[in-house]
Amino acid sequence: AVVSTQSTGERSSHGELVVFASFVDKPTNLGGLSRTCEIFGVRSLVLSSMEILNNKEFKSLSLTSEKWLEVAEVARDIATVTNYLHHMKAQGYTIVGVEQATNSVPLQDYRFPARSVLVLGREKDGVPPAVLHLMDVCVEIPQTGIIRSLNVHVTGSIVIWEYTKQMLASRQKEGA
Numbered sequence: 414a415v416v417s418t419q420s421t422g423e424r425s426s427h428g429e430l431v432v433f434a435s436f437v438d439k440p441t442n443l444g445g446l447s448r449t450c451e452i453f454g455v456r457s458l459v460l461s462s463m464e465i466l467n468n469k470e471f472k473s474l475s476l477t478s479e480k481w482l483e484v485a486e487v488a489r490d491i492a493t494v495t496n497y498l499h500h501m502k503a504q505g506y507t508i509v510g511v512e513q514a515t516n517s518v519p520l521q522d523y524r525f526p527a528r529s530v531l532v533l534g535r536e537k538d539g540v541p542p543a544v545l546h547l548m549d550v551c552v553e554i555p556q557t558g559i560i561r562s563l564n565v566h567v568t569g570s571i572v573i574w575e576y577t578k579q580m581l582a583s584r585q586k587e588g589a
Contacts, residue, residue, distance in 0.1 A: 428454045429528045430576050431506065433497075435461040435489040436535040437565055444474030445566035446533075451478035453577045458482055459497075461489040491543045498530070498547045506530045510548035511572055512540045513561070517553040525576045527583075533569050537562070 432455050434446055443465055450458045458479075463486045465471050466479050487497045498508050507526045511533055532548065534540035540548070554563065554571055563571070 428456055428577070428580060429506075430455045430525075430573065431457045431459060431501065431530045432569060432573065433459045433487070433530055433532045434565075434569070435459055435487050435494060436541065437461075437533055438536055440465055440468040440470035441474055442536065442564065442566040444468075444471040446569050447471070447475040447482060447484070448478040449566070449570045449573055451482045453573050455573065456483060457485050459485045459487050462486060491541065494544055495547060498532075498544065501530050502549075504528075507549045508532060508547060510534075510540045510545060510551040511553070511568055512545065512548075512551045513553045514545065514551040517551040520552045520554050520572060520575055523550065523552045523575075525579050527580065529576065531569070531572055531576070533565055536565055 430453075432446065432450050434443060437443055437446070437460075443460060447458055449455075460466075463484065466484065487493055502508060506528045508530050509523075509525070509532065511531060532540055532544075540551075545551075552572065554568060556563070
């Protein structure tokens with residue numbers, strides 16, 4: 414299901430979170446997500462094309478984070494995405510969509526399994542309806558403002574932090 418992976422440096426990953434960002438288009442959003450993923454020890458960042466790693470705008474935000482992070486390529490066509498998500502489910506991962514959907518769980522109420530794939534949607538359009546049914550659960554960030562949409566990089570960073578916070582708390586309990 415994965416076309417290719419790369420990691421040129423010693424990996425910084427300590428977690429089991431996979432961030433699926435193949436639907437995200439903008440190099441700045443992807444560069445920021447790469448940096449967030451590396452900082453919080455995400456296992457893998459999935460992009461639609463490795464070519465983005467050479468983009469000037471991507472690099473300006475990533476600050477070389479892609480060198481310390483496993484980056485995988487999965488084309489964004491629905492058949493390839495479907496195969497990839499089925500593959501990850503077979504590996505024991507829970508597929509978590511970040512989407513304002515009918516049955517979305519507020520982020521603060523959701524308890525992430527350690528092995529989670531976080532599916533981020535396309536800028537403005539969100540997770541495509543053709544793959545939404547593949548999600549085991551959708552989470553959303555409660556919002557009180559008039560504008561009902563956060564930037565995908567910001568959204569991803571908030572959800573990655575919530576996952577990380579929960580995993581840190583779980584490790585503390587185990588060590589106590």
